[in-house]
Amino acid sequence: MSFVSTELKNKVMLITLNRPDKFNSFNREMAFQLQKAFDDAEANDEVRAILLTGAGKAFCAGQDLSEALDESGPGITKIVEEHYNPIILRIRKIEKPFIALVNGVAAGAGANIALACDIVLASHAASFIQAFSKIGLIPDSGGTFFLPRLIGFQQASALMMLGDKVSAMDAQQMGMIYKAFPEETIMQESLKIAETLANMPTKAIGYTKRLLNDSLTNNLNSQLIEEGKMQVASAQTYDYKEGVNAFLEKRKPEFKGK
Numbered sequence: 001m002s003f004v005s006t007e008l009k010n011k012v013m014l015i016t017l018n019r020p021d022k023f024n025s026f027n028r029e030m031a032f033q034l035q036k037a038f039d040d041a042e043a044n045d046e047v048r049a050i051l052l053t054g055a056g057k058a059f060c061a062g063q064d065l066s067e068a069l070d071e072s073g074p075g076i077t078k079i080v081e082e083h084y085n086p087i088i089l090r091i092r093k094i095e096k097p098f099i100a101l102v103n104g105v106a107a108g109a110g111a112n113i114a115l116a117c118d119i120v121l122a123s124h125a126a127s128f129i130q131a132f133s134k135i136g137l138i139p140d141s142g143g144t145f146f147l148p149r150l151i152g153f154q155q156a157s158a159l160m161m162l163g164d165k166v167s168a169m170d171a172q173q174m175g176m177i178y179k180a181f182p183e184e185t186i187m188q189e190s191l192k193i194a195e196t197l198a199n200m201p202t203k204a205i206g207y208t209k210r211l212l213n214d215s216l217t218n219n220l221n222s223q224l225i226e227e228g229k230m231q232v233a234s235a236q237t238y239d240y241k242e243g244v245n246a247f248l249e250k251r252k253p254e255f256k257g258k
Helices: 028-043 065-069 075-093 109-115 131-135 143-151 153-162 168-173 186-198 202-215 220-234 238-248
Strands: 004-009 012-017 049-054 058-060 098-102 105-107 119-123 127-129 165-167 179-181
Touching (some): 049 058, 049 186, 058 109, 075 202, 098 186, 109 143, 119 186, 143 153, 165 168, 179 186
Parallel strands (some): 098 119, 105 127
16 A cells, blocks of 8 residues: 655655545554655656655654554564654755655654755644653654754753644744745645755755755864865856856756756
8 A cells, every 4th residue: 555655746756645544644664665755756867856745634643653552563663763764864865855845733753754854844734743752752753853953952852841732833933944834825835945946956955965964963174174075066067067157148047957
């Protein structure tokens, strides 16, 4: 059964979590299907941006607890190490822009998968919940790494310990997400942003993403050195030459992602 659907639209791979009757909560099969969808998007040169969303009323309610509690199921160790960790690492390591379209509730691992993306957009109907403490667990899926860096240590501590629900508008105000849009226009606005990214210099965006990853652990001197290397690499691309020529010729550039 397919719990993840994909559709290529104008160089954007739209990936949809598709267990709407379970609020798109993860089971083992869905986790592996999502990893494969990411791998396929990375390997496909026609894909220059990835837009992740959920079917129905939810983005993702996190882990399907019936699977987590099943004595014959994969167990917590495999769920963390084989489901969520590989998903987060793919989001950060694939050098194409990832956009999360949070259309409804994003709870637990669902919230943290969204927050690992490069750009997070949300419907006014959406909400974000670090739900782990409600059931005696700790935030996984990179939550303790990304959330403090997005909104600060104090805010992250409170949200993780108290498990408060954060509306899309509050999430935007505190810097957790990029923008919130009305429910009726969120898909259109998200595709517009994704398509804009898909028509930009993909190599340079990928290098920017690599540098942002490095900045999470580098000191200033190391980061400056890496910036220098990536700038040299960017200057060797087709898109750099096209961008410069278009600027000099006063025309719109036609980037190829090469």
